[in-house]
Amino acid sequence: MSGHSKWSTIKHKKAATDAKRGKVFTRYIREITIAARSGGDDTDANPRLRAAITAAKGVNMPKDNIERAISRGAGGDDGNNIDEIRYEGYGQAGVAIIVDCMTDNRKRTVADVRSAFNKGGGNMGESGCVAWMFHQKGQFIFAIDGLDEDRLIDIALEAGADDVEEHADDGCTIVCCSPADFGTVQQALESANLHAQIAEISWVPENTITVEGDVAEKLLGLIERLEDIDDVQNVYANYAISDAEMARIHS
Structure with a gap:
């Protein structure tokens, strides 16, 4: 997720x-x-x-x-029968959802994804209906605890990162870069013994929709349904949930 x-x-x-x-x-x-x-x-x-x-x-x-x-x-002998395919749709509160899949059977996968949207209270849409709300970005996420942020900023920016964002409420700092610079930035961080808890090239939303309470629970349930499909690789969505609310839901 x-x-x-x-x-x-x-x-x-x-x-x-x-x-x-x-x-x-x-x-x-x-x-x-x-x-x-x-x-x-x-x-x-x-x-x-x-x-x-x-x-x-x-x-x-x-x-x-x-x-x-x-x-x-x-x-080149393996994976030639696997197709990469993306599905898009909406969840509770109009949250935009992208579902990236790898499959050897498109009919099976689209049926599974559509079923998950329907059973989870969402709506599967046409190709391109929500992708314009996201952009691809390399991200390295560090826990703030024990982090020398000034050193991280210097090394990351010198290596070609676009920005370093502190998210104090979430207890993390995020280094952002273009997908093309991901490898260079990662090498620089690792050489400096700065190891991210999460390092990925991800689809990042331009704007987010804050959800809470019953809406948040149903939305997370929908996303979990999608993630549980064998052919699904990643699910991206433009929701925002507070740390306290996330803790309540998963308690």
Whole structure:
């Protein structure tokens, strides 16, 4: 799930993510394979692959699994029957939702996604109906606790980052960059021993809709339905939920 507060979402969904580790591994293996197939196995020249590897390491995927996925993708013999497809729609309170999928059966996937929207109280829309509300961005999310923010800012901006945003209410600092600069910025941060809790190339909303109470619970339920579909890789949405509200929902 990629919404707001992203940091709160990650913290409160960690246990659920751990419980679904097998499915998470499958998704990252698929992403690594496709990234290597489309852009090669050189992580310096392939920011998508570098981001996928970082995310896989973040959920403690074994090194051998990662290397096998890269080898299969770069060899061109695996993943050729997998299509990347995006679906769009709306959730509660008019929240815009993007659903990125990888599938070997488009009919199955579109049926599953449409069913999740309907059962979750949302509406699946036409291609392009909400994508204009988002832009792609590289993001590195750091916990504020113990962080030397001045040093982070200096290193990130020198490496080509566009901005460094402090989100005190969420307890995090976010380094933002263009997707093309993701690999360069990540290398600079890692060389300086600055390791982000989350490093990804994501679809970021231009504006957010604040939700709470019953609406927030139903929206998160809809997004969870979408995330539980085997063919779904990522779900992005332009909602905002406070840390306190997220804690209440997941308590």
